[in-house]
Amino acid sequence: MVRLYNQGVQVQATVCRILDANLDRAREGLRIVEEWCRFGLNSAPFTDECKQLRQELASWHSLELRSARDTPGDPGTELTHPQEEQRASIEQLLQANFSRVQEALRVIEEYGKLYHPTMGSAFKQMRYRVYTLESQLLGNQRQQILAAAQLYLVTSPSNQLFNVVEAALQGGLTLVQYRDKNTDDRLRLATAAKLCQLCHQYEALFIVNDRIDIAIASNADGVHLGQQDMPVSVAKELLGGQRIVGSSTTNPEEMQQALEQGADYIGVGPVYETPTKAGKAAAGLDYVRYAAQYATVPWFAIGGISVNNVNDVIGAGAERVAVVRSLMQAQHPTLIVQYFLAQLNRRQSVKALQGDYNNNHG
Ligand SMILES: Cc1ncc(COP(=O)(O)OP(=O)(O)O)c(N)n1
Ligand SMILES: Cc1nc(C(=O)O)sc1CCOP(=O)(O)O
Numbered sequence: 202m203v204r205l206y207n208q209g210v211q212v213q214a215t216v217c218r219i220l221d222a223n224l225d226r227a228r229e230g231l232r233i234v235e236e237w238c239r240f241g242l243n244s245a246p247f248t249d250e251c252k253q254l255r256q257e258l259a260s261w262h263s264l265e266l267r268s269a270r271d272t273p274g275d276p277g278t279e280l281t282h283p284q285e286e287q288r289a290s291i292e293q294l295l296q297a298n299f300s301r302v303q304e305a306l307r308v309i310e311e312y313g314k315l316y317h318p319t320m321g322s323a324f325k326q327m328r329y330r331v332y333t334l335e336s337q338l339l340g341n342q343r344q345q346i347l348a349a350a351q352l353y354l355v356t357s358p359s360n361q362l363f364n365v366v367e368a369a370l371q372g373g374l375t376l377v378q379y380r381d382k383n384t385d386d387r388l389r390l391a392t393a394a395k396l397c398q399l400c401h402q403y404e405a406l407f408i409v410n411d412r413i414d415i416a417i418a419s420n421a422d423g424v425h426l427g428q429q430d431m432p433v434s435v436a437k438e439l440l441g442g443q444r445i446v447g448s449s450t451t452n453p454e455e456m457q458q459a460l461e462q463g464a465d466y467i468g469v470g471p472v473y474e475t476p477t478k479a480g481k482a483a484a485g486l487d488y489v490r491y492a493a494q495y496a497t498v499p500w501f502a503i504g505g506i507s508v509n510n511v512n513d514v515i516g517a518g519a520e521r522v523a524v525v526r527s528l529m530q531a532q533h534p535t536l537i538v539q540y541f542l543a544q545l546n547r548r549q550s551v552k553a554l555q556g557d558y559n560n561n562h563g
């Protein structure tokens with residue numbers, strides 16, 4: 202014990218107990234995150250970073266600190282928060298454990314200053330490493346879900362909004378955009394926050410149309426911006442690198458610009474004229490064919506797409522589609538989602554088979 206020589210014995214023992222308990226807390230939280238990195242994400246770099254952090258924690262966890270432990274006399278062992286009993290999704294579980302690790306590191310950083318001359322700064326650095334790991338890991342999760350998404354629900358105002366979205370999520374939908382051009386901001390934020398929670402319960406991404414501020418305030422996974430909205434590059438700066446920014450495009454020039462500015466995905470449309478975006482001329486299937494050849498990020502054909510014409514859009518090369526009315530006005534959104542996904546998957550299987558055939562006979 203380096204720094205507590207002029208404190209009372211009782212104080213010294215208490216500081217050691219605090220450090221011991223928080224070293225344990227941080228290690229446990231990291232272990233939980235590490236298991237997901239290893240088995241859930243199969244990510245060697247993330248797994249290694251967790252392991253290195255745990256090893257560094259262990260190097261500080263001296264016999265002196267361990268000997269200060271007094272589990273039977275610790276009232277904290279009995280206390281659990283109701284939210285600890287319930288985790289709605291992997292994202293929530295990870296976030297809760299990152300918070301736990303960060304809090305523990307902060308406690309060690311402060312009390313550690315009383316215990317060892319370099320403990321405070323060592324744990325400050327560790328805390329920043331954990332912040333970086335958290336944002337990289339959650340950003341990476343988002344990109345993976347985005348890459349796998351084939352159907353995108355863009356909502357329209359409805360008194361059945363939550364029911365429709367939940368029914369669609371039950372059908373396997375993994376990407377939802379909240380779009381409402383005419384509501385006041387209080388209601389918009391409350392609706393966005395509720396939709397965001399709902400989507401995260403189903404491990405789906407939640408995107409806010411037009412509004413970066415509402416996206417941040419509602420904890421959304423990203424924002425969707427059109428040609429009249431904030432530029433993609435500005436949104437990326439405001440949102441930080443780990444949130445998704447989508448961009449609407451109607452022609453090759455807009456696509457090029459969206460890609461240059463770092464859009465994570467693009468909308469390609471309107472494929473057909475649509476009352477949902479009245480007055481916007483159709484870009485048509487030719488633009489879908491162009492996107493199939495040149496888009497370098499996930500792209501969603503949008504505009505007038507229904508169960509009746511989705512196979513034409515798929516035939517022009519679309520692997521992902523976005524819809525408003527087809528789901529918002531559906532009697533059975535779950536079944537419609539399943540139908541769209543079945544058609545889009547069928548196309549993927551045919552493409553994979555063609556690839557195999559060409560490899561073997563090419
Ligand atoms: C997936 C997707 N693609 C395109 C749009 C249209 O965005 P924008 O051009 O900004 O028009 P509004 O939706 O804001 O009226 C979209 N929302 N989503
Ligand atoms: C919101 C939106 N953006 C479009 C674009 O092309 O940028 S088309 C569109 C509306 C799509 O609605 P529906 O599926 O009801 O036709």
Ligand SMILES: [Mg+2]
Nearest residue numbers: 411426427430
């Ligand atoms: Mg817009």
